[in-house]
Structure formats: structure tokens, C-alpha cells
Amino acid sequence: MKPAQAVLELTGIHKSFPGVKALSDAGLRLYPGEVHTLMGQNGAGKSSLIKVLTGLYTPERGEIRLDGRIVRPRSTREAQALGISTVYQEVNLCPNLSVAENIFIGRHPRRWGRIDWPAMEGQAAALLADMELTLDVRAPLHSLPLSLQQMVAIARALSTQARVLILDEPTSSLDEAAVQSLFALLRRLRAQGMAILFVTHFLDQTYAISDRITVMRQGEREGEYPCSALSRLALVNKMVGAPAPEPCEDLSTERGSTAPPPAPPAASPQERGEAWLQARGLGRRGALQPLDLDLHRGEVLGLCGLLGSGRTETARLLFGADPADSGSLSVAGQRLRLRSPRDAIAAGIAFCSEDRKHEGAILALSVRENIVLALQARAGLRRVLSAAQERELAEGFVRSLGIKTASIDTPIGLLSGGNQQKALLARWLATDPALLILDEPTRGIDVRAKEEIMDHVTALSRRPDGQGMAVLFISSELPEVLRCSDQLLVLRDRRASGEYRRGSLDERSVLAVIAGTDATAPPAALHTPAALELAA
């Protein structure tokens, strides 16, 4: 039974950066002898909260209590000294040092002033034995597979007499067997009274290991629930935001009396014809299980699923940004081998990345230069457009997409995030692609602008001459995906979970698919009231 006092308690944490509110009134309660999972979508504030706990961020308001005492860790070292140990997704250890040394560095056992290697190795072996692991503690870390490296990281965290163990997305790069051994270890630690904070976005794993779940949304704690009392569907609802009528109503009131027309449907299934791009068994070890994908010109395929379900990985494989380990791609009937993005662009594929700051915008270059970049790159060194034509092209996009910029010569870094995204979209539209992959194109953009963009994209794909674009639309915003897509592909935990035709799903049923409560039930069954009651 739970002791009365939480070992770690955060209340009223506020943290903001210029223009962005990372955490507002966030909180958490952690008890000894439990595995507590922190869940939330991208931008919900999970990693910010962890950074506050580990001393990387200092909150503007709020307090952290450890065993009832107020603490203010200001660096990773201070947090460690307090007993808060963190294991990160990228194993933050030194690959060139031995296992034993990685566990004890900074706290080497000494004898006569020198480091006592035999003692260190002995203690390391004993620690690992407690975790039921037999490793050669003298082996360099890089010789171990990633899952074992993570165990070593946990061993290091444990060796510091930690009271709280934080695991930040530790399973993202692990396979099933490794995950199971990790969970076995966590259960043992839990039985010993350790308080474990587990951050993940894999639903199955959450339900396999958690005692309690805290859901975060938009920088706030949405709620704290015992795992057994929260169904998958309810959890997904809370993370994504229950399909509330408000957004739709707002839209219609802004537009006046006319409700937003639904996007015109694409050709019926019989008229679709051959897929322009066919992917069979496309997969990449550690990133995506092999899946099949068909993209037709004139159609929008929506890809949805929670963060980490493999959406961006799929997009990157289709664009040649990452090499595929398995499977094949064919475009217009021809086999396509993608060695780099250049090959994809030459084949008529365009990719608007979700990480616009690091993978999209060339910040110091102007809006105009960013817009013409891909078009020019495809053409080589010879200028395809005169200076006047470039200006016209850029200004045309500024108008049609509503990019708010002082001029087209302003450095793109000065634009707001949403406008940067629009400029990057313009870059790809300028190449007149046959397939446009959009990864979270409307993140950080206001409601009206979101609709404008998606209508623009949909219109482009619906060109009557049969030369419309094929669009792969990835988004976390379900209403948007449902509104715009002709076909829907749901991903869960790095594999394809189901493909549905437009109109066969509504928002609640999609959430159920994402949550995995309906793994085997056909879509039609979801519409019976009984099934809904069970799921809700």
C-alpha cells in the first residue's frame, strides 16, 4: 500500500521561453515502490519537466519537494547528489571507457590516492549481479549492444544511491527481448522500494509496466490516474484532446454562416487506377517494421498515430533521407532505388520535414533563397530563374500561402515558426512534385492558417487533368487528418495498424484504432453503441 508521503512532489511548475510556454502549472507525484509513467504528445512538456527535475532548467515558479524538503537542483551534478538519477534515450555514457568505469567514473574507489581498479571492477560486477546481469566489466562500452549499454546506464544511476530513477524514453531503440529484460529489472527495483519515473510514448509498454500514469498536455498536468482505472482509449483521448466540438464551432463562427465545405472527394476507388508510388515491405531496423504503402495521384493519404509510432520514420524512408533495410519502392511502375534525397527529388518526391529548424530552414538565408533552394538544387549550378522570376515566384507564394514577412529578402530566421513552415512548404511546392510528403505541416500555426494551408494542398492534389499531386499527410491533429484525407493509414508502435477509406472512420474510432482497443474488430463494428460504451 502506498505510504502517505510521496518521495518526489512537483507543484505549480512554470517555465517559459521567449514566445513559448513550456510548462504552466505542471505537477507530479512520485511514491516509493512504484513505476509511474509520464505520457503526452509532442510539445506537451514531458521533456521540459524532466529537465526541471535534473537541474537543466530552472523553473520560474513552483516547488520541488524531495522527501518533503524543498530542493532546487541547478545542475546535473546537484540533481545526482540529491538522489535523482536519470537515464536518457541516447545512452549518455562514454563508449570508449569500460563498463566498470562508466558506472563509477567521477566516484572511482581509491587506494593510497590512486584509482583502485580491482575494487572498482569487483563492485561493478557485484552491482550488475544484483541486476541479474553477467557482463565482462572490463569490456569497452561500445562492444555491447545498445540494450546492454542502457542497463549499464541504469547500473550507474543505481550506484549513486538514487532515490528516484528517471528513465527518459529508454525503449525507443530496443527490440522486444531487450524491453522485456528491462521491465524485469524495473519490477525488481520497484519491489526494492525504488521510485521510478518512466517516460514513453509506447502504449503497450505503458500498460505492461505502470502503476500510475500522469498525462501532460500543452504544458500542464492533465491528470494523474492509476493505470488500472484508465483504459487505453481514455488515455489516448486525454493525450490527444478529446474530440471536442469547440474547434469545429470556432471555425464556422469565424467563417460566418457558411460552414467549411468538406474537401472534395477524390476519384472513387474504381477510378483510381495504379498507384503512383508503391512501397512493399519497406522497413528499417530499429525504426519501422516492414509495411506496405500505396500512394495515388490526386489523393491524400493521411498517416496518423501517436508520436513515436513511426510516422516520420516512414516519411524519411520514402524520401531517401534514411536507407531502408528491407523492402522495395516503385514509382510509376519502375523500381526506384533511393540512395539520397537527390534521387527522390529527381523522381518527383518532395518532403517537408517536421523539424523545420534543423532539417528545413537555412536560417541565415532569405525567404526568397529558401523558397528557390530545392528547385535550384535539382537543376544544378545553372540558374533556372532570373532574379526577377525568382522574386515573382517567391512573392507569389508569399501571397498564396499568406506568409507574414517584411519582405522576401528578410532572413527566414526572423519569421515566426508558422511562417517559416509556410515558406518551407513553398520551397517544395515550387518543385511541382508528383508526391508531396508533409510531416506535421501545421504545427505551431494558427487555426485559420491551418485550414488555408490544407485547403491549398488539397486543391493541388485535386487538379482535374489527372496530374494532381499525391500527398502523404502526417499530423497529430485528428480532425485535420480526417477532414483532408481520402485514405487513412494508422501506425502504432512502429508498425502499420490498419488502413481505412475516407468516411469509414470518425474521430472516436480512429482513436480506438490508435489505442489498439480494436485490433481485430472491423471498422463497421465500431459504430455499434455497445462497442463504444465498452471502449469509452
Place this chain on the structure above:
Amino acid sequence: MSATSTSGQAGAGQSLAQALKQRSRAAAFPAQVALGLLVLLWGLGASHYTGFASLQVLLNLLIDNAYLLVLAVGMSLVILSGGIDLSVGSVLALSTMVAAWLLQVAQWPPLAVVAAVLLMGAGFGALMGGLIHGFGLQPFIVTLGGMFLARGLCYLISINSITIEDPLFVALSQTQIPVLGGFISPGALIALLLLALGIALAHWSAFGRTVYALGGNEQSALMMGLNVGRAKVLIYSCSGFCAALAGLLFAFYMLSGYGLHAQGAELDAIAAVVIGGTVLSGGYGYVAGALSGVLVLGLIQTLIAFDGSLSSWWTKIVIGALLFVFCVVQRLLSRRAAS
């Protein structure tokens, strides 16, 4: 590779290529290559030239390259931490100049001069380390600036060389310490002692382990709570100290302070460290490799001198070629390990 053993299984059916591939993954492989190269060169010399295969030839190598060994020990620490120090040759020259000036012009007692010079070297290095860490500057540009600063200061003190006539320095220059049937100079002995100190530091002190951690992954070292800033300043300070000590040894050897001393010595030191098995990107290698690297460089020079027909700048070409081979092989190995 199983997690429970480091060395591969020596299966009976394994081909030589496979065995070599597995050995090449061991951390000590580059150092073993250096030793192998050393033995190879020695054998080459001994078989070709009479009088080569004597102990004194080896001891002479140490005597002539004592300063380089000291430089290489300091450079090892810097390169192991993932950085680089291009200023050591210039700091060496500055040390000779400062020592000569203090002895001859300011008439300081020799021991005070030694202390002052060593302090100056350490301080110079600490300054560079502070700039590198404090402003997040790249080591090569800061130490490149330091290189020009030190040489400039050298010439500011005196354009011409200053001969050292201090009796202690002269005595140290001429002393021959008998060892194992041959003789060695005090400078070489000091260099060997420093090497031992460097090895002990790297293996048995927390600072030394932090050096390795920085070279492995600086971000991780920070996250693990190691004091990265202090370590960086200390590392470059050590390198500066070694450069100053090398300058003193050089002064014993040449009995003069001169701005043109040790031109390009930093490149020789880097080459010695790389050939000795330390990876230029940091994290892997041993301080002891400095000795094998220096000996290899010295042997190449001796071989070329013994040969007589090859011009002396072949040394530079061979060193450059060796550096190239080692760097490329290191890079290819690391690319294969990463994939």
C-alpha cells in the same frame, strides 16, 4: 560479439583475415601496430647497416629526442581529450628564450629560472584552455593563435639567439649517466620520468580518466557530472607545462635560446602521438604510445641519416605519409564500427 567476452573466439576454422579483423577491434590494436612498426624499422636498420644494432643507438635516440618525448606526452593528453594543441613548438622556443634571457641578462639563479619557465608554460596553456572552454572556441584556432603569440613574444625578447653559459645548464648538457653499458643524458632521464608520470596520471588519477571521458563523448561527460571546464583548462595547462619542460630540455641540449628553435615541432609531436596509436578524434590510445611514436620518428630519421643517399627532407615526407596512413586507417575502422 557476445557480451560476456572481449576477445573473439579463436575458432579452429577462422581464417587469418577474420582473426585480424577481430583483433583490429580491440582497443590496444593501434598501439600494437606502433610496436610492430618499431620492431620492423629496427630490424630493417639492423640488417642493413653495421653498427645499427647496438644499445647506444637506441639510447642516442632517446637523448636526441628527449624534448620531443616530453612534447608528445603533453600532446597525448590533449589529443586523448579530443582536442589539439598547435602551440607547443612555439612555447618550447619561448621557454628557451625566456630561460636564456633570465639566466644571462637578468642573472637569476638557475633553479628559479626553471621554476619560472615551467610556471609560464603552465599559465600560457591554462589561458588557452580557458578561452577554449569559456567561449566555446575550437581548439585549433585558439592554439594556432597561441602559436603565433608565443613565437612573437620570443622575437620580442630577442631577435638573435642568446647563448646559455650558466654552469648548471652546461653541466646538465654534458653529463653522461651510465646505464646498461651505454650512457644517457639527464634530459632523456627526465623525459622518461615524465612519461612514467603521464602514464600514471592517465591510468590512476581521476583527472586522467576525465581526459578519456572527454575524448569519448564530451556531452556525456557533462551529463555524468564530470567537471569538464576544470579538466579542459588543466589539460591545456599540462600541455603548456610539457612544452616548457621540453624547452628546458632543449636548452640543456642546445645551450641557447632562439626564436627559430623547434619550428614545426608541434607537427612532429602530433605525428608521434598518432603513430603511437592514439586516435586523433580522441578517447582511444595510451600515453605510452608517445614513446613508441617518438622512437619510430627517431628511427626513421636515423635510418635516413645512416643511408646517406637520401636527403633529410625525406623525413618530412615519410612522416606525412605515415600520418596519412594512420589517420585513414583509423577513420575507416571507426566508420566500419559505426555502421
Place this chain on the structure above:
Amino acid sequence: MSGVDLTQPLRRKRVRAPAPSPAQQPWQRLRHWAGRHALLQPLAALALLLLVAGISVPGFFALELKDGHLYGSLIDILNRAAPLMLAAMGLTLVIATRGIDVSVGAVVAIAGTVAATLVLAQAPLWQALCAALGAALVCGVWNGLLVAGLGLQPIIATLILMVAGRGLAQLCADGQILTVYSPASFFVLGGGYLLGLPVALFVVAAVFIATQLLLRRTALGLFIQAVGINPVAARLAGLRTTALIFLAYVFCSLCAGLAGLMIASNIKSADANNAGLLLELDAILAVTLGGGSLAGGRFSLAGSLVGALIIQTLSYTIYSLGVPPEVNMVVKAIVVFAVCISQSTAFRSKGQP
């Protein structure tokens, strides 16, 4: 759109484009002088230096025409800065791609030695010049393969040629300083005059104009900046990042080779030991003084030229004042530190997480 007033077409046009916010207007005005704004700082520094020189060195600005040649301190500075300007132009592109090339001095020595050797062996001048530039080309290809192909760190890759290059040059020259006496056409590049001004200036101007045309008229300038600012995004936008980086190193070595020919022609000999010694630091300093960022991306070819002039003016002034030339090295080192610190992000964003 309702309420269109046909008598005021201007207003209709402005409704379409979003008005700049007040905060952006002064910035917009500054940006309007963008091309010159970036060059303003180095030009101001040069002007200041020239002023100081003019005050402290008597007859600094004096120019006289003798035998159809223009003489004077300013001409001397321009002439002596010419090889540095070439090397700085080459290094500008390499630094723009986030790289560095410390082998430029060695390439200078190699080029001069190859040319002198061939000329002394009675080969026609054009052959000697082509061979020298060819040798420089090979050096550039070497560096490019190591950095772009193999992925070696630029400092390490170019360090190899820095070490071995001089040895190669000395091998070629057999350790001698090769003095060239004929043909007289050999001396034109470094010592000749055209229209009253040194030929070297025309060569530098030609290279500058040709390079600037190449960078601006084609998309090369845009591509190099993109690769330097954000190589990941550049690759995803479809740029050939490997080829661009390779080309930068080839160009740098070619410029260094031309500089080597100029120096050899000027001193009428090839000195494998000393030619181009310490040229690397001067060139790097010239690029950073001219506004190029060591972190890659932003670059200015004209700025690098101005930077080279600043360095040369500084040396000349120091020399003319009777101050020992070694002070030069100390001053340069301090300027390197100052420029690096001012460019560092830690300095710029004090107190930000």
C-alpha cells in the same frame, strides 16, 4: 474585394502585401544597404588603419609616376598583399563550408618549386606554369578526397599535406633555393607592370571578378552558404554537399598555387623552406576580419580582400615605424583571439540558457 477605388491604384497594391511592422522597419532600412552593410565594418577598419598610417608615417599617401610605373607605399602594400588576397579568397570558400585548410603555405611552396624547376630545365614558361597549377590542383583534390570523401576532420586532413607538402617541395628542389634568371617573362606575374600598376593586382582582380561572377551568376554561392549554415537541411533540400565541399578545397589549393607562382616570380626564386611560411594564419585572419564566420555559412569575397589589405597595411605600418616586425605576430595573434571571441555564440548570447 469590395470598395476598390480606381483613382488610387497604389493603395490597392499595398493592401495585398502585408505591411512591415514598425519594429522591422529600421532593420529593413539597414538590410536595404545589405550588400554594403556587411562590408562596412572591415572597410571602416581599413580606413582607420590607413588614417593612422598616414599620420604616423610621413609620405604614406605619396604616389609618383616613374618610367610609366606608379610607385608609393600604397602600391607596395597592394603588391605585397596580392598573394595573400589570392590565398584568402581560396580559404573563404573552404571556411564557408565549415572547413579549414592549413596546407595553403605548403601548396605555395610546391607550386613555386615546380615552376622554378621546370623553368630552370629550359621548359617553356607556359608548361612550367601549367605544371605548377596542376600540382596545386592535385593537392586540392587530395584534400578534398580526405575531407569530403573520407570524412576526415578538415584540420587533420590538411595537416597531413602541411607536414608532407614542404618535404615534397624540398625534394623537388633538392634542398636548394632555386634562383631563376630567365626567361624575363617569368618575372611578369610578380614584378611586372601593366598600365602603371603591378600585374599582380590585375591577376587578383581577374580572379576576384571571375569567382564573384561564378558565385553570383550561378547558384554556387547560394549552395555553399546553404551547406555551411545547415548541412543537414542542405542535403534534404537535394544539394550535393559532398561535391560542393570537394570543390571548395580544390579551389582553395588552386588559389594557393597561383599565389605561390606570384611569390616565386616576385622574389625571382623558389624557396621551399620559407615560401608561404605562416601564410595560413594570415589567410584565416583575413577571412575572419572580412566578415566570414569560422563556423561556416556567411562569407564575403570582397571582405576577405579587405581583410588581407588590413593585415598588409598593419605589417607595413609596423615596419615603417621602426617597430620590430615580430610585434606583427603578437598583434595578429591578439586580433585572432579578439575576432574569435567576438564571433563566439557564448559572447553574443550572454546569460541565455
